[in-house]
Amino acid sequence: MTARTRSIGVEIAGVSLATPVLIASGCVGTGKELSGLVELRRVGGLVSRTVTVEPREGSAPPRIVESAAGVVWDTGLQNPGVDAFVASELPALAAASPVFVSIAGGTLEEYVRITGVLQGRAGVAAIEVHLSGPDRELERPVIGAHADRLTEVVGAVARMSLVPVFAKLPGGVDVVPLAVAAARAGASGLTLCASPPALAIDSVATRPALGAANGWLSGPALKPMTLRAVAEVHRALPRMPLVASGGIRTAADAVEAMLAGASAVQVGTATLIDPTAPVTIAKGIVAELQRRAAGSPAELVGAVEIGSAVPVQEEQRA
Amino acid sequence: MTARTRSIGVEIAGVSLATPVLIASGCVGTGKELSGLVELRRVGGLVSRTVTVEPREGSAPPRIVESAAGVVWDTGLQNPGVDAFVASELPALAAASPVFVSIAGGTLEEYVRITGVLQGRAGVAAIEVHLSGPDRELERPVIGAHADRLTEVVGAVARMSLVPVFAKLPGGVDVVPLAVAAARAGASGLTLCASPPALAIDSVATRPALGAANGWLSGPALKPMTLRAVAEVHRALPRMPLVASGGIRTAADAVEAMLAGASAVQVGTATLIDPTAPVTIAKGIVAELQRRAAGSPAELVGAVEIGSAVPVQEEQRA
Amino acid sequence: MKRVRAEILSTRRLGSYQSLTLVAPEIAERAKPGQFVAVAMPDDRDFLLRRHLTIHQSSRRGGWAGTLEFVVDPGAGPGTAWLSDMRAHGFLDVIGPLGTPFSYPKRLTNCLLIGEGRSVAGLYFLAQELVARGKRVDMVIGGSTLDAVFKPIEAKRLSQLVTVVTDDGTLGETGTVIEAIEPALERAPIEVVYAAGKVPLLSAVAEICRSRKLPAQVAVEERMGCGYGLCGTCAVPVASKDGTTWGHVRACVDGPVFNPARVVWDRWRAAGAASPVGEDAQ
């Protein structure tokens, strides 16, 4: 077709990635597993499992069940704690690919402490702030669902961090105010969106299907919501780098996310099903760029526009 | 098994339904179409298409495209206006089954005017308040996404209405505050939840796949989110009648929704695919009640419990 | 309208299309040209909606009595691919016949039938019924290439004058169906026009028939959520009788056959229906 598309390397909020395809948090293992499964140099980056100040044993099994075109999961954010993570997982992950370290806390102080441990640490390309967990201080179920609290948490992490900070927004029917709050608080980029809260029921046993009872929804089922969130936020904040997460399985999905306004995508569930999916997707993006005679992935970003934020009466629209 | 399960009639917020299975708004036609497709006396109720004060031509086609285990749609709430609806559609619908009239407005006054037209009108068994549209007064994209505004709108409708009022909540990561607001404002029941905002992209044409650009997600993809919303709200408001909507396709889905806390379910997309689905589901609920030797659907409601509202540390949970 | 579990009697490849014949007497005995059926997809797929398929043949009499035939373009997407892979003796969940059929002219005699791609399939059923009523049928049919012209021999059998066009000249004349319409109208004293296809073709037919004051009927396609009037997703913009206002009507129950003079083509085309489906919709 054309020789123009040489590389699909992207720079997002100052982080250089070999491709715009990252593997999502919770789907990258501990650093040892991926190398036997996928050509890591063709993966844009790895988002670590979410780490907390203290080690967490995580939730009771079962931790994953299927739903229509999705999975409902809860690991209870099992992780060895930030110190052990830095010592035993980060080096292997960082040797493979740029690492976005995902961090979570139940209090402002916990976010601050983790960021302190990561500050200036070799191998941390960026921080992704997980904001879907409970707020133990304000006793709210989702710490990042309120613009005020989001500003506090993201602001504190962004002020301390020496690397770019991505806020992984919890989603919802109107994600723009949260995106604006995160941007004002100093986020360098946004991941849109976290898995929404979900529940699977085992009706034969008359109990929740997961050991943790509650879970989160991931997988292809989410794509239309992801695209909408990306498009809305891109319209509101056209210069903010956006990473689409939720339902990206194929190169076509990734291209759609980029057309909606994402500079990069994360692939979670699809990586679990097919560890080579991130590489296949990256190759497919190259093919799509060639088809469009586009020089770089950036040319796709935001090429599809949606209407105005507050929809007008349909008579005007028609 | 047992002769105990005679009828699956339910009374919800004072409305008697032959079965706990309603057909969802936007999926019931204009009153003429259903009778040839399904045994209407075995359907619990019909939620009318959403009506507005003035007629709406609705959005440009295409109005529906598929996504993974879902559909993305936007009709722009095409409807003939409340007056024409009452004259030409309501009688045929009401002759078939109890009708929940779905109403929407872009201002408080519009909700009030529609409720006025419906007040005391024969054939209106209940009102379902659609709250997912834009707020033209406060210039917000989703009128029902803010507890204050929800209180105002639902309160106004509930004060005027002579029949039970159901608030169809827009959903989101934490639906409980909205549910509490609607309950305080006088809603007799809640429909959980409306279709979430979505976008489908035609990447070949490089434009939104729907004529309206933006759309809403419906179908099986939603079920885990629906179950979670129902369970959360049932825990917070155990006596509030809940109607599950979103992803109910089979009797097993309906039973799960009831176990989570719903007194009835709505079937939308599944009715479009198979107009007999609501009846098949009702029959399946009977079979399940017999299997459990349960006397009435009410015995299922809320039988599965989820954990506490603000999740505790996993050490305590494990 | 009936819902039946219909056995597939046979399935065969015809050029780039797949033609399925079903045993569905309840539907076949009611079906009229221009109507369609809605076929359910398997339960466990990640695509949900029924597929809507124009009735290509429906036999009330003779050796094929009680059968129904439709034609799919296997390359369109997952639904038509699945249908094309179905074997004889498999079963389909079918609802039909659906929609408002073509009506036959009472007094007028000379009919021109215009179609392109797989949309031609529905026109043969119409041609048969017209011929059975003593009408004269001419046809203009086309496709991107030889394989994409549906049953050209059948067209010859059923009609007087047939124009076949392909984009690449592999069959008939090189050109588009639109270009071939005016010459066909010149060749015979056409009184009524019927057409089936995509918006660009149908709007061109509308314009030609308007300027020549010819009565016409066109069978449209628009994406459908149901096919039986429940969801209002199959919107087609149609002008009021006096032309002063317009409104969206439902292709599935108010159509799919419309008077092209009433359809507000510019509005529809602007909405993005320009390339709804077909072998070259890509």
Add this chain to the structure above:
Amino acid sequence: MKRVRAEILSTRRLGSYQSLTLVAPEIAERAKPGQFVAVAMPDDRDFLLRRHLTIHQSSRRGGWAGTLEFVVDPGAGPGTAWLSDMRAHGFLDVIGPLGTPFSYPKRLTNCLLIGEGRSVAGLYFLAQELVARGKRVDMVIGGSTLDAVFKPIEAKRLSQLVTVVTDDGTLGETGTVIEAIEPALERAPIEVVYAAGKVPLLSAVAEICRSRKLPAQVAVEERMGCGYGLCGTCAVPVASKDGTTWGHVRACVDGPVFNPARVVWDRWRAAGAASPVGEDAQ
């Protein structure tokens, strides 16, 4: 671990199970007893995850060299139903071998292998390897009914003393596998115990072996998101070496074979793993 597109050489019904033999030399030459493969589902389904299947046979040598066999319970759900419907010469996307295999005793000789339902399938591969290493193998196998006892003849062929039990007495003794363990331990000087099955069986094995101070290994099953260590969903609660603390480890890489003395069975069972899967899991 390899990912291969493997042709199905043959598929056959065995009682209530379906056994599939694949051509997968890259996996077969590495596979060890206790390991499993992860098989991809078709792209267009509404269920997504790979299905994890214990390796029943893997042939490095002889006429079947390069083949791999696994056994599914077609009634378990959509994935196993799809696998059971696959025909010979179809292809599967398979990743394997996965997981930590059983280890063989160095000095001890007399082994008892315990299994129930389709989990018995994995034990024959183990029995073969033990016999090849000069060990003595006894077996206790069972199922709900005759059809649910997997290849009892094979058990007889591979082992010295075999106890077969069924819930309904249609084959062997009436009773449960758990009840048959103690008698089997009385009948022969067993030194090592291996087991595969569900949590209730395996926790009973753990308890018996603890009280008798017998070394044991059990192959567990827990719901898996991947099968290769990426997602941490396959959690099994395991005690630290000194028994003072515990943690969740991954069944897919740290297991599926565990020392039952280290698994915190009560915690696992409480979590809801009591009836994970199988012909009688409902």
